[in-house]
Amino acid sequence: MEKELGIYVHIPFCKKRCSYCDFVSYAGKEDKIDQYFKALKNEIETYNLKDYNVTTIYIGGGTPSFVDSKYIKEIIQKINKGAIELTIEVNPGTITKQKIEEYKNCGINRLSIGLQSTNDNLLKEIGRIHTYNEFLNTYKLAKEAGFENINIDLMIGLPNQTIADLKHAINEIKKLEPKHVSVYSLIVEEGTKIEKQLSSGELQLPDDELERQMYWYVKDQLELLGYEHYEISNFAKKGYKSKHNWNCWEQKEYIGLGCAAHSYLNGVRYANTDNLEEYIKQFANIAGVENIGGVKNSEKIERPEEIKDLKEIKNFNKCGRIIEEVQSLEDQKNEYMLLGLRKLEGVNISAFKAKYIENPLYKYRTQLEKLVKYNLIEINGNYIRLTNKGLDFANLVWEEFV
Ligand code: SF4
Numbered sequence: 001m002e003k004e005l006g007i008y009v010h011i012p013f014c015k016k017r018c019s020y021c022d023f024v025s026y027a028g029k030e031d032k033i034d035q036y037f038k039a040l041k042n043e044i045e046t047y048n049l050k051d052y053n054v055t056t057i058y059i060g061g062g063t064p065s066f067v068d069s070k071y072i073k074e075i076i077q078k079i080n081k082g083a084i085e086l087t088i089e090v091n092p093g094t095i096t097k098q099k100i101e102e103y104k105n106c107g108i109n110r111l112s113i114g115l116q117s118t119n120d121n122l123l124k125e126i127g128r129i130h131t132y133n134e135f136l137n138t139y140k141l142a143k144e145a146g147f148e149n150i151n152i153d154l155m156i157g158l159p160n161q162t163i164a165d166l167k168h169a170i171n172e173i174k175k176l177e178p179k180h181v182s183v184y185s186l187i188v189e190e191g192t193k194i195e196k197q198l199s200s201g202e203l204q205l206p207d208d209e210l211e212r213q214m215y216w217y218v219k220d221q222l223e224l225l226g227y228e229h230y231e232i233s234n235f236a237k238k239g240y241k242s243k244h245n246w247n248c249w250e251q252k253e254y255i256g257l258g259c260a261a262h263s264y265l266n267g268v269r270y271a272n273t274d275n276l277e278e279y280i281k282q283f284a285n286i287a288g289v290e291n292i293g294g295v296k297n298s299e300k301i302e303r304p305e306e307i308k309d310l311k312e313i314k315n316f317n318k319c320g321r322i323i324e325e326v327q328s329l330e331d332q333k334n335e336y337m338l339l340g341l342r343k344l345e346g347v348n349i350s351a352f353k354a355k356y357i358e359n360p361l362y363k364y365r366t367q368l369e370k371l372v373k374y375n376l377i378e379i380n381g382n383y384i385r386l387t388n389k390g391l392d393f394a395n396l397v398w399e400e401f402v
Contacts, residue, residue: 005052006247007079009040010258011064012276015094019127019197022189024260024274025062032276036259037071039283043257043272044078046283046319056085056244059108065090069102076106079257085243087112087151092138093130100138100145110242111142112151112182118169122158125203126186127193139176149240151180156214158186159194159203163217170221179240182233183218185211212392231343232394249339251332267327273320282320329356337364337384337401341377341394346385360384367400 013033014025026032057080064072065088072088080086087110088103103111117123118132142150154169173181188195188205197203206214219229227235231249234242248254248264255263260274273279327335333356340347352360361368361379368384371377376390376397390397 002051002053004055004247004252005049006056006058006244006252006254007054007083008244008254008256008261009057009059009064009075009079010256010261011059011061011067012036012259013066014061014063015066015091016129017127017193019125019193020186020189021127022192023062026276029276032280033067033071035280035284036276037067037074039280040075040258041078042283042285043319044075047255049079049081054079054081054083056247057083057087058244059086059088060112061089063091063094064088065099066094069099072108073102073106076108080107083107085110085149087242087244089114090138090142091130092135093128095138095141097141097145100141100147104145104147109147110149110151111147112153112180113138113142114153116153116155117158117161117165118172119161119165122161122165125160126155126158139178148179150178151182151242152176152178153182153184154218155184155186156218157206157211159198159205161206161214163214166214166217166221170218170225173222174225179237180242181222181227181235183215183222183235184233185215215392229344232391246343249342251336251339262324263321267332268323269325269327270321270323273322278320332356333358333360333363334401338398341384341386341397341401344385346377346380346383349382349384364401371397371400 010024012025013029013036014021014027017025017027057076059072059075076086086108088108089112090100091114100111113135114128115132115135116126116128118135120131123131139150152173156166186194186205188198194203198205205211219235222235223229227237228241229235230241231245234245236242244254251264253265255261255265256272259272259276259279262269262271273282325331333352336352336355337347337360340352347360349360352358361384368377368379371390372379374389375387376393377384378387386394386397
């Protein structure tokens with residue numbers, strides 16, 4: 001039977017950098033777009049995709065909607081053999097009617113629109129290139145093109161953001177009725193523009209209590225509107241959970257294509273180089289090369305117990321790939337717990353037992369006793385899950401399984 005696989009495709013180009021962003025993405029390198037897609041197509045050829053049942057495709061970035069839609073179409077045509085969910089991330093500042101229609105025509109069936117806020121002042125402050133009205137226009141074009149499955153990204157914990165801003169956002173969501181909403185807290189990353197603005201005192205973050213109030217306000221309101229809170233940051237109408245992300249939280253396998261893309265196959269986590277020029281160079285002429293250090297056929301990425309010489313595997317650096325983690329069975333079990341606890345339903349005990357032939361209640365009894373005692377998790381029937389308090393202190397819970 002063909003193995004199921006998810007595919008992530010990274011498009012590392014943006015019109016302009018947002019002030020909080022530390023994703024691998026480049027502004028002002030439009031001259032590299034054509035070469036990039038040539039390299040990307042060559043990289044696809046280094047995998048035996050016909051051996052897999054590719055169930056989900058996620059095109060993220062960067063800003064995939066920044067590049068000409070002909071590139072997106074070419075990539076989809078190369079990798080899609082009947083995936084059930086095909087998502088593309090869209091930035092309202094880069095969209096046209098023609099792009100949205102082409103996405104639809106090439107089989108993309110889910111749009112993830114980066115709105116972040118419905119307040120134009122906040123959008124400007126964090127360096128977004130679009131206004132709320134431009135978002136509304138994108139949303140309208142998407143509906144007209146026939147997109148049903150639309151996600152809207154929102155951010156909380158922004159400098160100068162108030163509960164009133166979120167009330168406005170929720171009212172707009174109520175009118176628009178997207179099938180999915182993702183809510184992310186601002187994370188201040190080192191080296192970003194916003195970090196400098198905060199350390200110089202130009203901007204101030206809301207305190208932890210207000211940030212938590214924002215989270216709970218959005219959660220409660222979205223639930224009242226009929227969204228299921230199914231993962232720490234994600235809410236969906238019935239039947240519209242993100243299948244691609246869900247599979248990642250279920251520890252299913254995926255490959256990442258493109259600069260800085262990460263993959264998870266056979267218990268090995270590896271990544272492509274995050275240097276755009278290097279990526280282009282590495283894949284410029286590599287198409288059709290057989291057996292690139294175990295990458296042509298992913299089965300050749302050996303399991304840890306079979307690894308005699310790690311350097312041997314690192315040969316797959318011929319493709320610029322970097323091994324980040326070769327998981328032992330123990331690592332895999334811990335990660336299964338960690339990922340499972342991101343989901344609001346929690347870790348499915350019988351699924352853990354079936355996968356690892358071990359009872360997680362027994363294996364992790366010390367950690368679980370402690371976390372239950374502090375009311376951070378609860379064990380309910382077949383599930384181990386975060387409590388409401390655990391949602392606020394999820395990092396403390398995950399630490400127990402690292
Ligand atoms: S559009 Fe997205 S990837 Fe690009 S700079 Fe902004 S947050 Fe980063």
